[in-house]
Amino acid sequence: MRLQWVFSSLAKQHGCTVTPDVSDGQLDREERKLASRLDELAKLHLTGIPSHVFVRFSFKQSRVLALKLFGGDVESEEEEEMASSEESDLEWEGEDEESTEEDKHWAAALAFYKSGNMSERADKRKRGTRSLTEMSKMYRFIRGEKEMRLLREYASSGIAPKSRTTRLKELSEAFRDVVFDMMDHGLPLHDTDLRTLAIRENQKQNLVKNFKASSWWVHHWKRRYGVSSRKVTKFVTRKHKVDKTKQKEIEDKFVQEIKAYMAANPSSVVLNYDQTGVQKELRSQRTLARKGEKKVEVLASSSSALTHSHTLMPGIDHTGGINKTLFVQTAEPSGKFPTKMPPVPDNIYLTCGTSHIMGYKTMEEFFAHVAFKDLPQECLLLLDSWGCFRKHSEITKHFPPGHSIEIKNIPAGATSRIQPLDMAFNRQLKVVIRRIHDHAIIAHADTFSVAKRENSMKIFSQIHWAFCHSRFIPNRVFAFYKCGYIDICPPRSPSYTEVLFGEGTKGFCSSYACRAAGFVMCVYCEKPYCFLCYFQNMHRCC
């Protein structure tokens, strides 16, 4: 064997010029085999599968393996068969058609088996059937007595035999249920446990002969079902765990209740309102700093700006709608606004109390002036279990006449999972605000203080105006889908941050004679604007 030639031809295949200049065609059969074996090993190495796993495979197996990993057709069926006939726990992503296809083969073989006409055969019991030689000539998968026995069993029982692959697949699925159940019960699991459990499960179900639950099998099983080693984030007691299961039941029951309502009232709109606190200066908890630095200190305009907040009350509905007016409560030391104050942007309803926390008084204001503006004829109000929201009589008295409205309170403690605003709106809103506040501190600390009431309102107003754009309808529908109220997932659309601060901000500000860099994209005119033109001067194009 000319080893030098083998390597040269390999190098040439990968685009290197070397001497001697040897092409694949010049190698003899053995050399070509070695070259492709080396090539596949190299490719397999790139997949990150530990080398001791794949060196155990024969040439044929690794070839089929490489083809499956990197695409391409297996040259002959024979090769495929040979690779899979060597019994191992190796299992591939089985298509669902696979088993029915297999059933068909067996059914055809059985029909042929029964079609024999050998009345002269000595053994009377075997008359009317075909011999192994005949069978294997016709059906290649019948290789010996073992398959003939399976065929006879099939003839008498009527149940088609299953291949090892099918059995392994069944085992994988049964095992998944076992493991997921253990995870749900908060039991600690490791690879070694998986092996023991898989073997035990196999014995219990009596599925696969000689099943060893090799590390290869475990590796693939974990990959298929998305299981990986994770750091434990919390240890909980058994009682807490049980409570969690109960909580889940309550949540599921509530979601089903709402879904039943939606099915019974197809023209009704499910509307979700919730309050969310936004710090006057909402700052990112991360920043770039020199490596190894112990203290990372970041400027803030005042310490009270970081602890004091505004309360916002956004509202979204399951058809992707959004309340065009944003309710904001801010704190004033006297509980009243000063007599002289700059005008409030038109899409903001601003009120104040001695603190930013909403009480009965401001809740009434909210329902009287904001909540039921442009309300659909029929709707279901989805509110959390906050004390004020539970007093339905206080809310119903503000219902606009001629509307049919129902109120449902989301069970306490369940909002993070089944409140649409918590699921995919409030957090996204804060990410956007944080981005703006961070930028203001860097670039406009002396001219634009974000903690100032007037500036806060400008920012809220501009963001809310952008959020109301119809391109974000799928984002809001998604919030309801993720909570389980809707069964159909809306098409994936870019997030608020991706749209506002993404590609569209490239270049200079589009305002006349402004040469500042673009910071945000206006979703309506789709042009970049600088921070001051968009927020301080409140860019509006429609």
Ligand SMILES: [Zn+2]
């Ligand atoms: Zn615009």
Ligand SMILES: [Zn+2]
């Ligand atoms: Zn500008």
